[in-house]
Amino acid sequence: MVIPTERLDFPALAAGDGPVVVCWHGFPDHPLSFAPLAERLVAAGHRVIAPFLRGHHPTTFDQLPFADGLTLAADAAAVNAALSPDPLDVIGHDIGAGIAGRLAAIWPERVRRVITMSVPPPAALRTIFDDPAQQQRFFYLWMFQVPRVAESLLNDTLLTYLWRTWSPGLEVPAYVRNAYADPALRSNSLKLYRANFDRTLHDPALAPLAEVSERPAPIPMLVLAGADDGCITPDSYADAATGLAPGSRVDIVPGAGHFLQLDRPDEVAALALDWLR
Template sequence: MAQVTQRLPTQPSGEDSPAGASIASDRVRRRTVQVGGLEVPILESGSGPLVLCLHGFPDHAASWVGLLDRLARQGYWAVAPAQRGYWPGGAAPDGSYRASATGQDALDLIEALGREQADLIGHDLGARAAYAAASLDATRVRKLVGMAVPYGPQLRTAWLTNGDQQRRSWYMFFFQTAMAEPAVELDDFAFIDRLWREWSPGYELPDAERSALKETLRGAGVLAETLGYYRQLFSPPADAATQTLEARASGAITVPTLYLHGADDNCMSVELSDGMDAVFKNGFERIVVPDAGHFLHLEQPKTVADHILGFLNN
């Protein structure tokens, strides 16, 4: 494994500080880890049982910094990797941004870090990866936390039949077009600012964190790769082997699971998580977090961390 390459900028921290803030960074370190064919950048803090925090779009691993610190202070080894495609040179080696590929990445990272098992926390597309990992190999996942994107057939049904969710998911359909990449980049990624405003009404990402996120998306080749997640979302894989993997990655989950959703999420309707318990076979709890939108771990960091730690520690 590569050695620590850089520490995060030092700023004040505390349990009530935004989870994406740069905090007392002698506790949060950066390095890269060889995972499959990629040198994966990770942020990490603490020691003890392993917890992986998986980010979504439009986001990056740095939004987990506050939670990493909180987990570390509670005795966990908290690690937030960049998802495939989210750094220059990080394009998917097999070209896949499907759930089975990102779920396997999480399982491979557990092994690369020298552990047999980990807890998984996923937000947005990171939640999709966490669900897939638990479906692919439940023996490698002790507990599972999903946030902001539900699991089960109701989501795909909503894209076909639910006018409200179709409106919320307009960006997914726009990303299928050739206009998407230049439109997202225009005017210093004003498109990204718009998504954050719409998805988390009333919350404003601090300027430093906003700039850091845009630097991630500005990396060579990164935006085109991140759009690949959505460009593969609605089309079935052409080869039979990937079709089989995708079916395995979307099966019933036998890992104890906590699901958190912001009450004011304007990206994914909270109602889409109704009935999720039907596909979780070993314990499931859903909590709707008040006064939070899509980026609930940033909007209500202490509340979200309290729920997560209560679940992991039990």
């Protein structure tokens, strides 16, 4: 399906009928990684819609002039508004977790229940770079800042390493390999990471929202992390409560890595359905 919004027409995967759950993916990933979770949510009576991030589908490759977190959060708000006049449930994984957290912080009227996976809430990320071991795990983030080096090293070998390291025992799905074979997608993925430091990739029209976006969202959130995550380890969530509203919860999923919706879909679906109820 395609979701027309005032900002962009967003290609999305969709299944089921019932209350809508919007799922936002991360890097290096694809909306199809939500399929096992979506199957279980659909069986429980939900409609699951998983949009492609701006710039991550062939029809939007040329629509990423800005790549900052506020741009992606504004996209999510526009998608929710286009899908329903009522607040919608939102699940975000990896980069999608930041999208969901900032959406809830800036536009809480657009969301009903929020679940984030594999990244602490934005308001609790201020100290994550204080840990040298975490800086080492984030080697790719620093490497992506180097022109030409990043473009040459963001390849199938790196994808394999990241997936196997982040979710031990998990192989890169063919749909991810096929998607990242396109140089345009790789270039746009790098843009998202370069926007962490390059202010020219920030939309100046959204700049006033930055003051709100990194504060705790005013609504409770369920934060899920994999016990075996090799990208952001469980100890990184020790202070997550400081970035969450009262009533929020942080659950560490045993036996799950970074891609916990693929590693442990039954457990993640059970936690998600309980929270959405």
